[in-house]
Amino acid sequence: MSTTPPVLELRNIDKSFGPIDVLHSISLKVQAGEVLCLLGDNGAGKSTLIKTLAGVHQPTSGQILMDGEETRFTGPRDASARGIATVHQFGGTFPLMSIGRSFFVGVEPTKGWGPFKRFDRKRANEIAVKAVQDFGITRIDDGDRLVGGLSGGERQSLAIARAVHFGARVLILDEPTAALGVKQAAHVLRIVNEAKRRGLAVVFITHQVMHAMAVGDHFAVLIRGAIAADFRKGERSREEITDLMAGGETMAGLEALSH
Numbered sequence: 001m002s003t004t005p006p007v008l009e010l011r012n013i014d015k016s017f018g019p020i021d022v023l024h025s026i027s028l029k030v031q032a033g034e035v036l037c038l039l040g041d042n043g044a045g046k047s048t049l050i051k052t053l054a055g056v057h058q059p060t061s062g063q064i065l066m067d068g069e070e071t072r073f074t075g076p077r078d079a080s081a082r083g084i085a086t087v088h089q090f091g092g093t094f095p096l097m098s099i100g101r102s103f104f105v106g107v108e109p110t111k112g113w114g115p116f117k118r119f120d121r122k123r124a125n126e127i128a129v130k131a132v133q134d135f136g137i138t139r140i141d142d143g144d145r146l147v148g149g150l151s152g153g154e155r156q157s158l159a160i161a162r163a164v165h166f167g168a169r170v171l172i173l174d175e176p177t178a179a180l181g182v183k184q185a186a187h188v189l190r191i192v193n194e195a196k197r198r199g200l201a202v203v204f205i206t207h208q209v210m211h212a213m214a215v216g217d218h219f220a221v222l223i224r225g226a227i228a229a230d231f232r233k234g235e236r237s238r239e240e241i242t243d244l245m246a247g248g249e250t251m252a253g254l255e256a257l258s259h
């Protein structure tokens with residue numbers, strides 16, 4: 001095992017909304033250069049969990065550690081400034097904007113960003129196209145194209161390339177392949193692997209066990225707000241993972257058989 005502390009770690013996190021307890025004592029580690037797959041059925045608490053990781057929600061109790069040091073995020077901007085990027089389904093980009101312009105949305109022009117005080121279209125396009133091509137998305141070669149004209153997979157890939165370009169250390173992907181066909185999903189999974197190869201810690205949320213198995217190093221299954229299983233690549237079969245996601249009952253039966 002590596003001795004580097006996890007980029008992010010949750011210890012005994014509980015989250016309630018008023019009287020509704022959603023997360024129960026969640027402990028998880030997110031390591032650099034690894035993909036953590038978060039699996040779970042609808043309503044299991046996946047979105048609540050990643051919003052807690054991304055500073056949108058404050059935990060009701062428990063600890064968050066970053067690089068081994070206890071911390072708290074004051075809000076999503078704080079988490080994002082510290083390198084935690086969330087990419088939502090459909091990429092969360094702007095269909096009516098050009099690729100070059102959408103790439104720089106939300107990146108405030110600061111000192112050192114001289115050319116962008118007045119938006120420099122040509123330069124923005126060059127940077128955006130280079131960033132996505134470096135990720136192996138070679139079909140995007142014109143920064144003036146509208147984001148809305150890209151395929152779902154290309155949009156996801158663009159959003160991931162953008163997060164990495166701006167220095168993300170933790171990449172949280174909420175169902176990036178859910179709405180995609182086989183080829184496009186495969187493309188996004190390749191991009192996820194590339195992000196991992198570059199040393200990012202990736203949290204990959206999905207319902208699709210095959211997609212999880214294609215990229216995951218570490219898996220956590222969430223059932224009714226609690227971690228029902230936590231295992232590494234190769235420790236469970238596809239059938240076992242599918243059973244777990246379906247509620248754990250079948251798995252409980254299997255566990256009983258194996259003891």
Ligand SMILES: Nc1ncnc2c1ncn2[C@@H]1O[C@H](COP(=O)(O)OP(=O)(O)OP(=O)(O)O)[C@@H](O)[C@H]1O
Nearest residue numbers: 017020021022040041042043044045046047048049
């Ligand atoms: N702000 C809130 N106030 C009250 N309850 C909430 C709130 N946000 C989420 N919940 C509840 O927490 C539970 C988990 O919701 P969450 O959205 O985290 O699930 P999920 O695993 O992301 O589901 P899906 O796969 O459908 O996206 C649900 O029962 C939901 O109703």
Ligand SMILES: [Mg+2]
Nearest residue numbers: 043046047048
């Ligand atoms: Mg959700």
